[in-house]
Amino acid sequence: MEYGEINRIFEENDKFLILTHKSPDGDTLGSGFGLCYFLRDMGKLANVVNSDGFPDRYDFMYAEYKDQDFEPEFIIAVDIADVTLMGSGLAKYQQEGMVDLCIDHHISNKHYAKLTHVEGQTAAAAHILYKIFKESGRKLRDITAKCLYTGIATDTGCFKYENTTPETHMAAAELMAYDIDFANVNRKMFDVKSKGRLKVEQAVTGSMEYYLNDKCAMITITTELMEKCGADPAEFDGLASIPLSAEGVVIGITVKQRHKNVYKISVRTTEEMDASAFCGLFGGGGHIRAAGCEIRGSLEDVKALLIEKAGQVLGI
Amino acid sequence: MEYGEINRIFEENDKFLILTHKSPDGDTLGSGFGLCYFLRDMGKLANVVNSDGFPDRYDFMYAEYKDQDFEPEFIIAVDIADVTLMGSGLAKYQQEGMVDLCIDHHISNKHYAKLTHVEGQTAAAAHILYKIFKESGRKLRDITAKCLYTGIATDTGCFKYENTTPETHMAAAELMAYDIDFANVNRKMFDVKSKGRLKVEQAVTGSMEYYLNDKCAMITITTELMEKCGADPAEFDGLASIPLSAEGVVIGITVKQRHKNVYKISVRTTEEMDASAFCGLFGGGGHIRAAGCEIRGSLEDVKALLIEKAGQVLGI
Structure with missing residues (x-):
């Protein structure tokens, strides 16, 4: 899909539910909350859900997030290659035709959604979202940029792995222009471990x-x-x-x-x-x-x- | 100093000795060997020295390096903030007036060399060298780019730490255009430990x-x-x-x-x-x-x- 087409979908709908995958990691959460904040800033209603809840480890992305009260009309899955990855808590969305749009970077994506945008060469789903948001010309809030950075850093092992491309570094450079306290994000993601x-x-x-x-x-x-x-x-x-x-x-x-x-x-x-x-x-x-x-x-x-x-x- | 001035020094001299700091890390070695290969590609004679030898850990930068036989005429210290950091093996260069040029990113640099170029805001000495090389308009060899990438990745904890800037990411993006097998470099630097x-x-x-x-x-x-x-x-x-x-x-x-x-x-x-x-x-x-x-x-x-x-x- 063209980024413009995805942005039109964001504009033409009003009540979004964003699905993230089970055992959530920084990319699905960064993509989910990044998209949620972007949509809310457009004046839309948007919530993020996950089968397993939202781990404390990533609470810098959603410490101030609150669910909005509405009936979803458009369902978007982020970073979910297959319905089985939704987990039992999101079982009802696993049925055919439930998900309207899937944005993913797994080349193995099962194309279970009505519309699917997959970029197998992009290191993180959050990076795809960043490219979509950029195309819209809308300004991002710091927290949105922080979510996207987190997703990109997570899936590249902080720019360490083979999936990192020059484009990944360029995206990081641009996202760092926002106030995202990236060093603290990285410390929490890569250096801190539970006892x-x-x-x-x-x-x-x-x-x-x-x-x-x-x-x-x-x-x-x-x-x-x-x-x-x-x-x-x-x-x-x-x-x-x-x-x-x-x-x-x-x-x-x-x-x-x-x-x-x-x-x-x-x-x-x-x-x-x-x-x-x-x-x-x-x-x-x-x-x-x-x-x-x-x-x-x-x-x-x-x-x-x-x-x-x-x-x-x-x-x- | 202006980068052009430093490039003129490279052009106007012929026999270079490059000093790296004791207990060498990826930045001093990446800077040292990157500079050495850059100078040799200009047709100059250049060697790299270190008080403690060159560790196996970084041998991807110097597996094919061989000392050249010549009497040094211009001495450059890279990533060495203070003469005491040269180590006992390089004691003779600790005397005043021995080092002709020092290129460093430590704001604490003691200005012991005849000429000193310090950029305290640049995360790695290797990044300063990259900027100098870029200004020259000369093409880099893959191994030179690999050395510079190694230096930058080392001193930023693979782009994890606070000293990383948008400019750091841009440099990484540009250096990845060369054949540098960066994922393997990062594995060796960040994931592999001695028994x-x-x-x-x-x-x-x-x-x-x-x-x-x-x-x-x-x-x-x-x-x-x-x-x-x-x-x-x-x-x-x-x-x-x-x-x-x-x-x-x-x-x-x-x-x-x-x-x-x-x-x-x-x-x-x-x-x-x-x-x-x-x-x-x-x-x-x-x-x-x-x-x-x-x-x-x-x-x-x-x-x-x-x-x-x-x-x-x-x-x-």
């Missing part, structure tokens, strides 16, 4: 073992370790990058217990190895640098098998 | 204690813990940000043993507290968010004193 998470990372790093001339590092997250940490199960997500953070490691393996003798394996690799091909050996798959599979057996057997196959691939 | 460092961080995070309704977090690095880790002493540097990484903490205190009953205290604070004023209570000082002091006494007494004073400041 539970710190404990979990400490325990997991402590379990790290090195194999194959230290080219392979492995962490093991057993049910026992999870219970010992006493932290929320969500704190055990996203740990798979840890083994690859050790210098010289080319394959980082995370072995996470699902049930007795059932292990979920997450693999991360440097450019020296194909994670997807490696997980394919066990019936799994994924991307070239990040993939996964499931292996059944005793922990010892699972680990031994992984190390044996990794050794074969690396020729060690 | 020793991982062990140290794990041990130190394990020692973290919370006080004052969890608004104060403290880590303690004793000689005993350092010995137990068996890691290089340098791996214990730069840990002071860890206590402030716990959610809700407004003052993070690092207590590091120097000798028996002598402790070096590093303090980091959020916007709710003044680190410099706090350390001033113990005869220390520093910046508003990062400061330090030294306290003598038993570990128990030192910790109790710090917690008591922090409680008074926070009114807890």
Whole structure:
């Protein structure tokens, strides 16, 4: 879709409901609240909803947000590639024809909405919204710019990852012209961790073992370790990058217990190895640098098998 | 100095020696090698030196670098605010009048060189060099752009910190037009840690204690813990940000043993507290968010004193 067409939709409708994805991150929230504030500034009614509520972690975006009281007439999904990502709290919007417009940057978008605007090459949904808002010629409020910056920074790992483009940096430069206190936003997003998470990372790093001339590092997250940490199960997500953070490691393996003798394996690799091909050996798959599979057996057997196959691939 | 004037110096001289600071980081090395490659591409002779050698960590900048054989006639210091930062290996350049030109971004620069160009508002020395190179109209090689990007990313924490400006992002956008594999650079700089460092961080995070309704977090690095880790002493540097990484903490205190009953205290604070004023209570000082002091006494007494004073400041 043309940005002008999307802006016309904003102008021609009055009562908007904005859907954000479950387990919300900075991009879906930054996109959702950025759009909400933009629409409200146009004199429209607009609310943001999420299946899981709005986490404290990002409250700088919605500390002063209050729901408005109205019956939605136009429903927009932001950063939601598939209806299943809406979560149970937004189940009623998962039915066909419920969502009027979807704005997303996942090339895998299922085109479940009546109208879909996808830019697979844009690093964040919030960046797409920024481009749409810019086309409108309307002035943004500081909080709107802050939401958009947050979305862009989130999905690029603060401009660290491969999906960052010159255009991403240009957008950041422009958004910094607003009063957005970006350094504090970044601190909250990238440097601050819950006490539970710190404990979990400490325990997991402590379990790290090195194999194959230290080219392979492995962490093991057993049910026992999870219970010992006493932290929320969500704190055990996203740990798979840890083994690859050790210098010289080319394959980082995370072995996470699902049930007795059932292990979920997450693999991360440097450019020296194909994670997807490696997980394919066990019936799994994924991307070239990040993939996964499931292996059944005793922990010892699972680990031994992984190390044996990794050794074969690396020729060690 | 005008950029044109600096470019004239590059043109009018032929045999350059480039000094980088001791314990080299991505900015001094990125500036040094970026300048070296730029000068060599002009047909000049140029070498880079450092008191401590060039770490493997940054070898993507100098994997193919070889010293040239010549007698230096013009000496340039990059990112070196003070002669003491040259280190013992470069002692002979610390004498007055030895350095011809210093290019730096530290406002505290001591102006020890015959000519000094300082931009205190520019986040990285490498960014200053980029602006100089741009003014020359000369084309950069990919490796030169990669060095400059590395310097800029290093000193801004990958565009995370307050010193990042719209201009910083614009420079990054322009440098990304070259083939610089920036995602891999960032992975090596920000995500990869030595095995020793991982062990140290794990041990130190394990020692973290919370006080004052969890608004104060403290880590303690004793000689005993350092010995137990068996890691290089340098791996214990730069840990002071860890206590402030716990959610809700407004003052993070690092207590590091120097000798028996002598402790070096590093303090980091959020916007709710003044680190410099706090350390001033113990005869220390520093910046508003990062400061330090030294306290003598038993570990128990030192910790109790710090917690008591922090409680008074926070009114807890």
